[in-house]
Amino acid sequence: MRAIDSHIHFSTEKGYLVKDPKVIAAMEAYYRTKVVMKTDEEMAQDFIKLDIRAILLPIDCETNTGWPFAGNDYAASMVKRFPQAFIGSFAGIDPWKGEKALQELDRAVKQLGMIGVKFQQCVQGFFPDDRRFYPIYEKCVELKVPVLFHVGTTGAGAGLPGGGGFRLKWTKPIPHIDDVAADFPELTIICAHPAWPWQEEMIAVLLHKPNVYNDLSGWSPKYFPDTLKREIGGRLQDKMLYGSDYPEIPPQRWLADFEALGYKPDIMEKVLYKNTIRVLNLKV
Numbered sequence: 001m002r003a004i005d006s007h008i009h010f011s012t013e014k015g016y017l018v019k020d021p022k023v024i025a026a027m028e029a030y031y032r033t034k035v036v037m038k039t040d041e042e043m044a045q046d047f048i049k050l051d052i053r054a055i056l057l058p059i060d061c062e063t064n065t066g067w068p069f070a071g072n073d074y075a076a077s078m079v080k081r082f083p084q085a086f087i088g089s090f091a092g093i094d095p096w097k098g099e100k101a102l103q104e105l106d107r108a109v110k111q112l113g114m115i116g117v118k119f120q121q122c123v124q125g126f127f128p129d130d131r132r133f134y135p136i137y138e139k140c141v142e143l144k145v146p147v148l149f150h151v152g153t154t155g156a157g158a159g160l161p162g163g164g165g166f167r168l169k170w171t172k173p174i175p176h177i178d179d180v181a182a183d184f185p186e187l188t189i190i191c192a193h194p195a196w197p198w199q200e201e202m203i204a205v206l207l208h209k210p211n212v213y214n215d216l217s218g219w220s221p222k223y224f225p226d227t228l229k230r231e232i233g234g235r236l237q238d239k240m241l242y243g244s245d246y247p248e249i250p251p252q253r254w255l256a257d258f259e260a261l262g263y264k265p266d267i268m269e270k271v272l273y274k275n276t277i278r279v280l281n282l283k284v
Contacts, residue, residue, distance in 0.1 A: 044078070238270060
């Protein structure tokens with residue numbers, strides 16, 4: 001196993017999150033890539049060929065966007081059908097669905113074997129530290145599963161008038177992630193992406209809160225700011241997880257650019273798989 005990709009999305013027609021053609025076109029322009037829909041088998045082969053095991057991150061943003069959710073059962077079936085490609089899946093939970101969200105979370109973990117909960121606040125339209133959603137985190141603590149929050153800018157709506165209505169304020173590390181980490185010290189929190197333009201805030205939270213970690217998806221490592229590069233090889237080497245943000249960022253591109261940074265072998269091993277195994281308590 002070359003690595004564990006802790007942050008991937010669906011490249012299949014059924015699973016692909018964005019359903020609005022205007023938003024898809026804007027994301028293609030933002031990432032300078034073409035969205036190509038694949039079969040389930042083709043998607044799995046993208047990781048099998050690279051000797052990578054990946055973690056699926058479905059997103060339920062139905063309330064805020066109206067986009068239909070492919071379902072957690074679909075994600076769980078991908079893990080079951082293609083174990084050489086997918087080592088696990090987080091549950092997509094829409095925080096606005098109230099009691100139904102809690103019931104789905106419980107079912108996803110206990111019956112489907114899902115290993116965490118994925119949120120993308122821009123497309124779901126909420127602040128993580130809104131106390132209306134604290135029962136979800138209480139349930140996560142009870143179930144002993146982590147939550148993953150999006151931090152920093154997003155390709156969703158980028159370049160559209162008004163950013164497509166998606167607001168970046170929902171993804172600021174301080175105060176929103178920091179407050180949840182303080183109020184739920186037993187909750188494992190993973191922040192997705194380098195958090196630009198609030199990278200310094202993200203580093204501060206990572207240093208201050210033992211229960212917060214960072215996956216490095218969504219950016220090519222060659223564009224990481226120098227402060228982040230130093231922390232990866234220094235104080236935060238045990239808190240950083242490899243993630244690509246597939247299909248927007250190809251795993252092979254991310255890995256090649258990361259290897260070019262010249263970290264020592266022990267740092268590479270921690271980021272590429274050891275930290276993920278420990279933080280997510282994976283059975284590999």
